Amino acid sequence: MAVAEPQQAILSALRKEVQGDTISLAVAQGIANQLNCSLRSVETMALELGFTPQRHIRNGLSCNEQLSLMESTVAIIGCGGLGGRCAELLARLGVGHLIITDPDSFSESNLNRQIFCSTQNLQCNKVDVLARELPLIHPALQISPHCKCFDKNSVENSAVVVDALDSGEARKRLSTLCSSKAIPLVHAAVNSWYGKVGIDKQRTGPLIEDHYSQNKELKKAPTVLPMTVALVAALQVAEVCKLILNCGSSLDQGWLQTDLLDNEYIPIHLKD
Amino acid sequence: MQVQVKLFAFFREGRFIKEDRELPEGTTAGTIVDELGIDREEVGVLMINSRHCKFETVLQEGDIYAIFPVIGGG
Numbered sequence: 516m517a518v519a520e521p522q523q524a525i526l527s528a529l530r531k532e533v534q535g536d537t538i539s540l541a542v543a544q545g546i547a548n549q550l551n552c553s554l555r556s557v558e559t560m561a562l563e564l565g566f567t568p569q570r571h572i573r574n575g576l577s578c579n580e581q582l583s584l585m586e587s588t589v590a591i592i593g594c595g596g597l598g599g600r601c602a603e604l605l606a607r608l609g610v611g612h613l614i615i616t617d618p619d620s621f622s623e624s625n626l627n628r629q630i631f632c633s634t635q636n637l638q639c640n641k642v643d644v645l646a647r648e649l650p651l652i653h654p655a656l657q658i659s660p661h662c663k664c665f666d667k668n669s670v671e672n673s674a675v676v677v678d679a680l681d682s683g684e685a686r687k688r689l690s691t692l693c694s695s696k697a698i699p700l701v702h703a704a705v706n707s708w709y710g711k712v713g714i715d716k717q718r719t720g721p722l723i724e725d726h727y728s729q730n731k732e733l734k735k736a737p738t739v740l741p742m743t744v745a746l747v748a749a750l751q752v753a754e755v756c757k758l759i760l761n762c763g764s765s766l767d768q769g770w771l772q773t774d775l776l777d778n779e780y781i782p783i784h785l786k787d
Numbered sequence: 788m789q790v791q792v793k794l795f796a797f798f799r800e801g802r803f804i805k806e807d808r809e810l811p812e813g814t815t816a817g818t819i820v821d822e823l824g825i826d827r828e829e830v831g832v833l834m835i836n837s838r839h840c841k842f843e844t845v846l847q848e849g850d851i852y853a854i855f856p857v858i859g860g861g
Contacts (some may be wrong), residue, residue, distance in 0.1 A: 593861045595861050596860070596861060597861045598861065631788055634833060651859055656855045678861075679861045680861050681859060681860055681861035682859070683857070703788070703861075704797065704858040704859050704860060704861060705858065705860045705861070706797065706856070706858045706859065706860050707796075708797075709795075709796035709856075709858055710858065711796060711858055720835075725832060725839060726831050726832055726857070727831070727857070729828075729830075736860075737858075737859060737860040758825075770797055772855070774795070777799070777804070781795075783834075783837075783853075784837060785834075785837055785838065785839070786836070786837045786838050
């Protein structure tokens with residue numbers, strides 16, 4: 516990226532080369548190459564001028580909404596089943612910066628549900644695989660990979676944090692960290708056919724503290740079906756998107772319990 | 788007294804989704820968990836009438852009592 520980005524030159528190039536209200540990746544990349552600036556700068560300015568990158572047009576969001584997503588940082592803590600799916604969906608949605616944190620590498624037992632796990636990348640670090648694959652979906656995406664357990668750097672400057680961990684103790688530590696930095700935390704968890712999604716701090720009380728209060732760790736790794744992971748990650752990303760776009764959420768007083776075996780989608784409303 | 792017991796997620800397997808139960812006065816939330824053969828270690832959240840409760844909480848006539856397992860996978 517050039518040290519000083521030629522804002523005026525990008526503006527002129529966009530006005531000259533873009534017709535209609537969308538911009539193709541080829542045109543945006545061409546401008547970036549020509550002006551020696553980042554694709555992200557070109558697409559951000561395009562959105563400011565009312566041109567939507569073509570890969571985002573089917574989102575059906577306004578330029579301002581798409582710009583809000585592009586200018587947002589989302590931290591994903593845990594890049595397994597839920598975290599990998601969330602990363603993929605957030606990249607497709609058009610979030611501009613993802614901080615991804617996970618100390619683990621892919622193993623054979625991940626193949627049933629972790630979207631970026633394949634027989635080609637077993638033993639590879641999860642965050643390295645995501646950092647390689649996600650720009651193929653969203654080339655303007657900035658990725659900050661951390662191949663380690665999360666710490667304060669894993670959530671730095673993020674608008675929203677995604678809890679995709681698999682330990683109650685770690686979830687509680689993440690909740691405390693996000694709370695201290697006043698960053699909203701979208702919690703989700705899965706087991707077999709079942710899942711839940713919620714926003715951690717709400718007016719009815721702390722969600723994660725209530726759900727994992729007994730300091731009990733699971734005796735063995737839970738079984739998780741791939742359909743459950745896909746559904747629950749989608750719900751989790753919907754909540755992230757609504758937080759960024761200030762759409763409000765009905766989950767601010769409880770959580771959503773999902774049950775694919777009984778085909779139930781149950782909002783649990785807590786009373787004050 | 789009558790209490791409605793609602794189960795969620797894998798606690799339903801081999802049991803029920805919801806059931807009205809006739810219980811003696813003084814029955815606690817934990818007693819129902821034990822009677823259902825649920826390991827207390829597997830319980831995540833207990834709620835009576837949409838408010839959190841504990842194993843020691845005494846149920847009252849007409850209560851709706853919900854038992855959720857720990858769901859922890861990511």
